[in-house]
């Protein structure tokens with residue numbers, strides 16, 4: 471770590487790729503054992519694309535997202551892999567980037583919105599001060615200009631009477647309004663990628679729908695890419711162009727939304743989809759939760775991480791061999807399951 475990011479990283483493959491994560495491992499070495507929170511994640515996001523990252527609680531979605539911005543809490547540590555972000559002069563690898571590059575990516579390229587807006591706002595400063603600061607970190611503008619832009623941004627994210635509310639403090643706002651403020655703050659740097667980690671989970675259903683609509687329309691207006699992390703498959707279905715399904719720190723299936731949700735291939739994706747009510751099916755449909763429990767964080771199963779819960783488990787294979795991503799000839803995307811092993815490796 472600490473070496474110049476641009477030297478060590480190779481260019482991003484497709485011209486339009488804004489983020490490529492390859493072989494990412496992030497772990498927590500604790501007194502009782504090691505938590506392999508992210509255990510070999512591969513994924514990419516194209517310009518203007520909305521990628522939903524879905525999976526049960528504890529599968530590593532947040533740690534993966536925080537790794538992208540090098541915001542993993544101690545004692546968490548990235549131990550392997552690449553996180554390539556497009557920059558003006560090429561590509562930065564966030565895994566090896568020096569602190570200046572990391573700050574520049576955070577300030578100019580990739581922004582993040584968290585589930586709990588208060589966790590990333592200061593209760594002591596007005597909205598105007600906080601968003602104004604974010605703007606001034608990104609561009610050398612006067613305080614007056616930063617304030618003018620803050621009012622404009624607050625209006626854009628649907629805050630009523632922005633010229634007045636710019637002088638209010640976070641505690642004076644409702645949860646939904648605060649989440650809008652967080653989005654305004656994230657937009658202040660004109661990001662090419664917005665990572666939104668469960669941005670609506672803490673909100674009521676109506677406010678949740680409004681915030682998702684806002685995110686979608688801002689995404690279309692600005693052309694930024696969005697990584698939307700959610701455990702809610704309904705939210706993913708509504709928002710995403712592509713989906714990545716995570717289980718125990720790895721992406722087990724990814725592809726266009728329609729392919730993954732209408733014709734899932736991985737047994738875990740199938741089980742997840744069976745566990746949510748289908749639209750229009752009424753409330754009488756019997757839901758089947760995914761069988762078994764997510765294993766304890768310290769005890770990773772050998773072979774395929776999903777094997778203790780899998781209906782298609784093949785003894786002697788699935789508990790021995792770790793599947794790698796394979797691509798089908800007839801559709802985009804990839805799946806990591808030994809049932810598809812004879813297809814071309816991705």
Ligand SMILES: Nc1ncnc2c1ncn2[C@@H]1O[C@H](COP(=O)(O)OP(=O)(O)OP(=O)(O)O)[C@@H](O)[C@H]1O
Pocket residue numbers: 498505506507525526527528529530531532533534543544545546701767
């Ligand atoms: N600060 C930490 N210290 C130790 N372990 C951690 C820490 N943060 C996360 N973990 C562990 O890393 C694993 C992945 O956690 P993560 O928060 O990324 O899951 P998630 O998919 O975001 O879940 P959720 O849907 O509940 O938000 C879990 O086993 C979690 O306990």
Ligand code: SF4
Pocket residue numbers: 736737738774775776777778780781782783784788793806807808809
């Ligand atoms: S590799 Fe085996 S255990 Fe894992 S998902 Fe595929 S069939 Fe199930």
Ligand SMILES: [Mg+2]
Pocket residue numbers: 531532533667668
């Ligand atoms: Mg999380």
